[in-house]
Amino acid sequence: MIENTNTNAKDEAAQRLEAMQREQGPLLEVQHLKVDFTDDNGHDVHAVRDASFNVYPGQWVAIVGESGSGKSTSAMAVLGLLPGTGHVVGGSIKLEGQEISGLKGKEYDQLRGSKMGLVPQDPMSNLNPVWRIGTQVKEALVANHMDIAHEKRSKLAKALAGDEVNVKSEDDETFIGSEERPALLAAAKQALTGIGMSGKKLDNAMEFFSQEWTAGSETRWRVADDLIKAGVNDDKAWQIAKEHVTGSNMNDRIAGLLDEAGLPDAATRARQYPHEFSGGMRQRALIAIGLACRPDLLIADEPTSALDVTVQKRILDHLQTLTDSLGTAVLFITHDLGLAAERAQHIVVMYKGQVVESGPSLEVLQHPMHPYTKRLVAAAPSLASQRIISAKEHGENADALLEHKVKGEQTLEKSEHIITVEHLTREFKLPRKKEMFKAVDDVSFSVKRGTTLAIVGESGSGKSTVANMVLRLLEPTSGKVFYEGKNIADFGKAELLDFRRHVQPVFQNPYGSLDPMYSIYRSIEEPLRIHHIGDRKSRAKRVRELLDMVELPETVMSRYPNELSGGQRQRIAIARAMALDPDVIICDEAVSALDVLVQDQVLHLLNDLQAERGLSYLFITHDLAVVRQIADEVVVMQHGRLVEHATTDEVFDHPQQQYTRDLLDAIPGGKLKLGLD
Amino acid sequence: MAQSRNESTAALPGQERYVAPIDETPLQAVDSIDESAPAASMWADAWRTLRRNPMFIISAILIIFVVFVALFPGVLTKQNPNYCNLDNSLEPAKAGHPFGFDLQGCDVYTRTIYGTRTSLSVGLLSTIFVVVIGAFIGALAGFFGGWVDAVLSRLTDIFLALPILLGAIVVLQMFKTSTSIWKLVLVITLFGWVSTARIARGAVMEAKNLEFNTASTALGSTPWRNLIRHIIPNSLAPIIVIGTTSLGSYIVLEATLSFLGVGLPTTTVSWGGDISSAQSVLRTNPSVLFYPSAALAITVLAFIMMGDAVKDALDPKSRTA
Numbered sequence: 001m002i003e004n005t006n007t008n009a010k011d012e013a014a015q016r017l018e019a020m021q022r023e024q025g026p027l028l029e030v031q032h033l034k035v036d037f038t039d040d041n042g043h044d045v046h047a048v049r050d051a052s053f054n055v056y057p058g059q060w061v062a063i064v065g066e067s068g069s070g071k072s073t074s075a076m077a078v079l080g081l082l083p084g085t086g087h088v089v090g091g092s093i094k095l096e097g098q099e100i101s102g103l104k105g106k107e108y109d110q111l112r113g114s115k116m117g118l119v120p121q122d123p124m125s126n127l128n129p130v131w132r133i134g135t136q137v138k139e140a141l142v143a144n145h146m147d148i149a150h151e152k153r154s155k156l157a158k159a160l161a162g163d164e165v166n167v168k169s170e171d172d173e174t175f176i177g178s179e180e181r182p183a184l185l186a187a188a189k190q191a192l193t194g195i196g197m198s199g200k201k202l203d204n205a206m207e208f209f210s211q212e213w214t215a216g217s218e219t220r221w222r223v224a225d226d227l228i229k230a231g232v233n234d235d236k237a238w239q240i241a242k243e244h245v246t247g248s249n250m251n252d253r254i255a256g257l258l259d260e261a262g263l264p265d266a267a268t269r270a271r272q273y274p275h276e277f278s279g280g281m282r283q284r285a286l287i288a289i290g291l292a293c294r295p296d297l298l299i300a301d302e303p304t305s306a307l308d309v310t311v312q313k314r315i316l317d318h319l320q321t322l323t324d325s326l327g328t329a330v331l332f333i334t335h336d337l338g339l340a341a342e343r344a345q346h347i348v349v350m351y352k353g354q355v356v357e358s359g360p361s362l363e364v365l366q367h368p369m370h371p372y373t374k375r376l377v378a379a380a381p382s383l384a385s386q387r388i389i390s391a392k393e394h395g396e397n398a399d400a401l402l403e404h405k406v407k408g409e410q411t412l413e414k415s416e417h418i419i420t421v422e423h424l425t426r427e428f429k430l431p432r433k434k435e436m437f438k439a440v441d442d443v444s445f446s447v448k449r450g451t452t453l454a455i456v457g458e459s460g461s462g463k464s465t466v467a468n469m470v471l472r473l474l475e476p477t478s479g480k481v482f483y484e485g486k487n488i489a490d491f492g493k494a495e496l497l498d499f500r501r502h503v504q505p506v507f508q509n510p511y512g513s514l515d516p517m518y519s520i521y522r523s524i525e526e527p528l529r530i531h532h533i534g535d536r537k538s539r540a541k542r543v544r545e546l547l548d549m550v551e552l553p554e555t556v557m558s559r560y561p562n563e564l565s566g567g568q569r570q571r572i573a574i575a576r577a578m579a580l581d582p583d584v585i586i587c588d589e590a591v592s593a594l595d596v597l598v599q600d601q602v603l604h605l606l607n608d609l610q611a612e613r614g615l616s617y618l619f620i621t622h623d624l625a626v627v628r629q630i631a632d633e634v635v636v637m638q639h640g641r642l643v644e645h646a647t648t649d650e651v652f653d654h655p656q657q658q659y660t661r662d663l664l665d666a667i668p669g670g671k672l673k674l675g676l677d
Numbered sequence: 678m679a680q681s682r683n684e685s686t687a688a689l690p691g692q693e694r695y696v697a698p699i700d701e702t703p704l705q706a707v708d709s710i711d712e713s714a715p716a717a718s719m720w721a722d723a724w725r726t727l728r729r730n731p732m733f734i735i736s737a738i739l740i741i742f743v744v745f746v747a748l749f750p751g752v753l754t755k756q757n758p759n760y761c762n763l764d765n766s767l768e769p770a771k772a773g774h775p776f777g778f779d780l781q782g783c784d785v786y787t788r789t790i791y792g793t794r795t796s797l798s799v800g801l802l803s804t805i806f807v808v809v810i811g812a813f814i815g816a817l818a819g820f821f822g823g824w825v826d827a828v829l830s831r832l833t834d835i836f837l838a839l840p841i842l843l844g845a846i847v848v849l850q851m852f853k854t855s856t857s858i859w860k861l862v863l864v865i866t867l868f869g870w871v872s873t874a875r876i877a878r879g880a881v882m883e884a885k886n887l888e889f890n891t892a893s894t895a896l897g898s899t900p901w902r903n904l905i906r907h908i909i910p911n912s913l914a915p916i917i918v919i920g921t922t923s924l925g926s927y928i929v930l931e932a933t934l935s936f937l938g939v940g941l942p943t944t945t946v947s948w949g950g951d952i953s954s955a956q957s958v959l960r961t962n963p964s965v966l967f968y969p970s971a972a973l974a975i976t977v978l979a980f981i982m983m984g985d986a987v988k989d990a991l992d993p994k995s996r997t998a
Contacts, residue, residue: 021689029691054691346692359694369696371704471895500897512888517719517910527896560719567708576896597707 017058026054027096027329028078028297034090035070035077035353047073047086049353055297055346060320060330062344062361064337064376066595070353071333072121075299077101078331079116080108095297113144117290117328119300123282123307127274133285134254134270140292141253175248175256176223178215178267184223184244185210191232191240205230216256220245261288262318279459280311287319291328298323300332304339308458308622309666316343335595337380338625338669341365349373379600381625417446417482418584418616419470419503424479426465439465441640442479447584452610452617454631454648456624456663462640463620467588470618471505472496483584501531504577508589510569514561520572521557527579546575550605567598574605586618591626603630625667628652636660719914723990733986739979747794756784758791758946767962776968779951780958788946789968795947796976799858800928803865807927808920811870815877816912820885820904830878833871841868842933849939856942861934865927876919880912887911914991922984925977932973948973 035048048070055061063071076082078093080103093101095115100108112118120126127136176184188209192202212218212226220241227237248256251270258266261284274282283303290298303319304312320343323330334340340347340361347361349372357370368374424443427436440462447453457463468474470481472488481488483499491499507513514523524543528534534542544554550571561569570590577585587606591599607630609615619631627634627648634651636644636659644657655661688694727733746753761783770777776785818829845864852860884890890903898906934940935949943950948969955966 018689026689026691054689056689056692346688354697355695356697357695359692360688363694371699375704375707473891473895497897500895505892505895507888507892509888513892515889515893515907515911517907526893526898530893530897530902562719565708573892576892580896601707 021056021058024057025097026094027057027059028055028331029094029097030054030074030078030091031094032091033074033077033088033093033101035073035082035086036089037087038085044089046353048077051091051348051350051353051355053346053348053355053358055329055331057296057329058324058327059346060323060332060344061346061348062340063331063333063348063350064335064340065350066335066597068352069350071350072301073353074350075301075331075333079112079118079299081112081118113140113293113295115295115297117293117295117298119283119286119290119298119303121302121305123279123286126286127277127282129274132271132273133258133277134251137254137257137270137285137289137292138250140289141250144293174220174245175253176213176215176218176220176245177248178252178255180244180246181213181215184213184240187240187244188227191227191236192230194236195231195233197231214256214259216248216252216254217260218256257288257292258285260322261285261291262315263288279307280315283307283315284318287315287322291322291326294326294328296327296329298328298330300330302333302335305335309624309668310458310662312668313666336668337365337376337596338667341669343668349376376596379596381596381599381623381629416449418449418484419618420446420482420485421466421470422480422482424466424469424481425477426462426469426474427477438640440469440476443635443637443640443642444479445635445642445645447616447618448633449583449616450610450614451632452619452630453633453635454619454621454627455635455637456621456627457637458622458663460639461637463622463637464588465640466637467505467586467618467620471503471586472499497531501580502582503584503586504580504582505586505588506570506573506577506590508592510566510573510593511561513573514569516561518560519557520559520561520564523561523572524576524579527576531580533580542579546579549578549609550575565598567594567602570594570598570602571605574602574609578609581613582615584616584618586620588620589622590619592621592623599626606630624652624663636663719991723987726990727986730986730989732982733990736979736982736986739975740983743793743797743976743979746790747797750790750794754784754787754790756787758783758787759944760784767958767965770964777962777964779955779962779965781954785951785965785968788951789948789972791946792948792951792969793972793976795858795941795945796928796931796949796973799861799865799931800924800980802858802862803869803927803931804920804924806862806866807869807873807923808916810866811873812877812916814870815874815879816881816904816909818874819878819881819912820900820908822882826878829874833874836868836871837875839868841930844868845930845934846937846939849934856945858941858945861931861940864934865930869923869927872923873916873919876915877912880915881908884908884911918984918988918991921987922981925980925984928973928977928980 031052033048033051034046036044037047039045051070051074053061053063063074065071073082073086076086077088080100082088088101091101092099095111100111103111127133131139185206189202189206192205197205209226209230213223223245224237224241227240228234232240251267254270255267258270263269263281263284269277269281274285277285283306287303290300300319304315307315316339319330322328332344344361346358347364348358349356349364349370351372357364357368357373364373365377368377422444424440425438426440427438430437443462443466445453455463455466465474469476472481472491475489483503486495488496488499518526521540521543524546525539528539528542533539543557547554547556552568552571552575556564556568556572561572564572570593573590574585585606590606591602594602603626606617610617617630619627621627631648634644634646634648635642636651636657638659644651644655644660646656651660652664655664761781763782765778765782765784766780768774768778768782774784774786776789779785779788814829814833818826818833845868848864848867849860885908890907893903893907894900931940931947932949932952935947936953938953940949941947943954951969952966952973955962955969959966
């Protein structure tokens with residue numbers, strides 16, 4: 001019954017909002033936008049060929065697409081911040097009905113900040129390291145002549161406070177100052193006692209007030225509103241508000257903004273430097289800067305793609321509450337379909353500079369019509385996806401594989417574990433600190449032959465350190481790693497070489513793991529040379545086979561890494577790892593840097609190789625959705641410790657630990673069923 | 678909240694469901710390769726950039742000419758640079774002697790031509806030794822780090838603290854009697870390797886931390902093999918750049934030392950020596966000073982321009998324009 005009225009109220013609110021949006025018309029209207037870049041030879045490259053989309057007030061609109069689809073370029077064109085040689089060559093961009101695509105630099109400056117805000121992609125490089133966070137927020141306010149008017153007005157208001165003079169209505173936007181706040185709270189308490197409130201109820205109300213009434217963030221009318229809601233009569237509430245909310249200074253305002261963005265202890269934080277902040281905190285500071293001048297439109301360019309999923313969820317939840325309360329529309333750029341489906345009402349799919357499909361987000365993603373959208377949706381990993389099943393088509397061998405999964409661990413014989421890790425611990429010395437930092441703390445697990453074990457964790461969980469120790473690239477502080485039952489720490493030179501032959505890595509960064517000076521042929525041939533396998537002729541034959549295995553044409557042999565895309569490089573890295581016919585491949589975030597479609601392709605490739613050759617994978621990733629597609633068993637790590645270890649289905653369907661549940665909940669669009677029907 | 682908004686029925690104007698006609702954006706295979714583009718290694722790319730740089734072409738023509746003159750001075754003049762007749766002292770230019778004569782009655786044109794060989798050999802030989810020795814020491818320091826780096830870096834600092842000119846004068850006093858250009862090469866190498874070592878150390882340290890080294894190690898490669906096969910090739914570019922640019926300055930240094938009288942003896946023809954002997958007649962016969970100076974300036978300019986062009990080609994990020 002209560003739920004029913006709730007939904008009714010929500011529906012009504014939604015209807016009111018929609019009516020308002022219809023009446024006001026679109027906030028941003030982009031029509032047939034065309035953006036060109038000029039390359040070194042003076043040729044025009046069409047980055048955006050035809051993009052049209054609308055953003056209504058208070059709406060979240062997502063632009064999705066692969067890298068190079070023109071999604072960021074479109075957003076930057078709206079902001080008038082096209083990099084380098086980029087220029088708008090056609091179409092129109094209208095903000096509140098006004099054409100802005102032809103504006104000069106100065107006129108654009110007036111729009112940015114006050115009308116349109118930006119939350120950039122990379123929180124690491126978008127804050128100036130030599131300035132305090134507070135100074136950088138202040139810069140945004142000063143550049144837009146914000147708040148100075150408020151301070152002036154508040155002086156006037158101070159003179160008028162207490163008198164019977166009517167204060168101008170816009171002064172109701174005056175902020176609480178930190179100096180007046182104690183007096184305000186005292187007055188509120190008195191007023192509440194005055195209306196007969198006492199005991200626990202009074203405490204609760206006061207706690208609510210002291211939480212809500214942040215200096216530099218809450219305004220006079222909100223204070224009055226809160227008081228009225230608490231039962232104080234209108235006149236009294238307004239009198240208190242007018243008397244005690246007389247404006248804040250710049251520092252209050254900065255702290256207020258940072259507090260709004262979800263930074264705890266904002267006044268202290270404002271005096272810190274960017275390097276003292278974590279990635280998530282920096283992104284919150286950037287959100288505070290983007291929203292400092294209360295823009296009508298906030299453009300967020302992949303605002304959370306550099307962050308861990310749980311942090312991403314917290315920040316986006318907070319941003320959503322904040323923009324809803326400020327009535328800010330958000331245009332956000334993302335490559336993550338789940339995120340778009342979960343957060344946006346309207347979605348725009350871009351491909352090669354063109355909008356190929358747009359519409360209500362759930363409708364588009366659940367019933368995609370354009371072949372490209374269909375392809376994207378099919379490739380997007382989500383919780384609903386299943387283990388890629390090429391193994392099952394492999395006949396008997398695969399049946400045996402599946403049996404391994406069913407069998408309990410105790411019934412397995414030793415030889416079935418190809419890699420066993422026992423009580424692995426690794427400590428690092430931190431600069432300027434006495435105690436050692438435990439990156440990996442007593443981790444034990446084993447990888448069964450022919451299966452995939454995934455290690456999942458957020459940044460700093462120690463998962464890559466484990467991978468490096470298993471590869472013997474890093475010595476463990478204590479604990480052992482066994483390969484085929486032999487301790488790898490005991491290997492002599494010849495045995496180590498043999499171990500290297502059987503256990504191969506594929507690293508995260510497809511741009512760094514191939515030597516830029518080596519042609520593709522030399523890169524793939526390198527392991528054969530190191531291990532003195534075959535002669536020139538047979539090695540060339542092997543390289544051709546390997547390229548065929550990863551589905552790349554032979555012509556790439558003479559090319560260099562800088563000419564290939566990330567996915568292609570990653571396939572070359574896999575070909576190199578496969579050159580020696582290894583038993584185990586350790587993938588350290590091997591698909592994390594890739595676009596969904598390419599990621600899907602690489603995952604399928606890995607899976608086919610496993611089915612054909614009975615490879616075992618140790619798959620390190622932060623992305624639980626990918627885990628579901630590739631892994632048979634999952635190890636969840638947090639702060640260097642093993643939190644949970646079970647089969648993939650167990651972890652996904654019956655997670656035992658709170659941390660695992662948090663991780664699962666944080667997957668964007670995890671609960672939404674995307675799909676082709 | 679988002680959910681409930683999604684459920685609202687009719688889309689807002691301009692936000693209706695839209696699907697682009699499929700023929701407008703034909704789908705391509707996922708992650709396909711452009712097979713038409715030519716293969717480009719870093720060197721091939723650099724060469725392509727160089728070829729189109731007018732600065733490179735001008736400096737290359739000048740350098741080829743200078744090298745030619747140094748190798749075959751006899752083609753341009755039939756006279757002996759050491760044949761001097763006091764009768765001709767400070768005679769102006771005349772047929773067969775386009776630059777005139779100096780105080781000793783030697784032909785300035787012939788001496789300028791023959792001086793090329795001295796300057797160029799000192800410059801080239803010094804650069805080769807400086808680069809080889811400096812790069813080796815720098816690479817060791819950068820690659821091994823730790824105490825090796827500490828020791829070598831302090832050694833570098835000591836040499837860096839010595840003023841090169843002062844050091845050169847002191848050392849050259851020991852070889853006062855020698856007439857060989859090797860003493861200059863030795864001195865320049867002794868004081869010149871430091872800057873190359875520093876650059877090499879930085880480049881190696883950067884290349885050492887790149888992921889492909891870890892990848893190689895995991896493939897079974899040894900640290901030495903990594904150093905030679907991966908790290909050194911990847912740190913060559915800045916070393917080549919500093920080599921090319923310092924070649925010019927070594928030629929200047931040779932001239933300076935010869936000018937100061939601590940370099941080559943007057944019996945060896947060199948621009949520095951000629952400039953030195955011309956200073957006494959600077960007021961009356963400036964042309965005697967002009968020609969060897971001009972030859973020196975043009976040669977040095979050519980090498981520095983070449984160095985700049987190579988730097989632009991190898992490191993496109995350093996380009997200012």
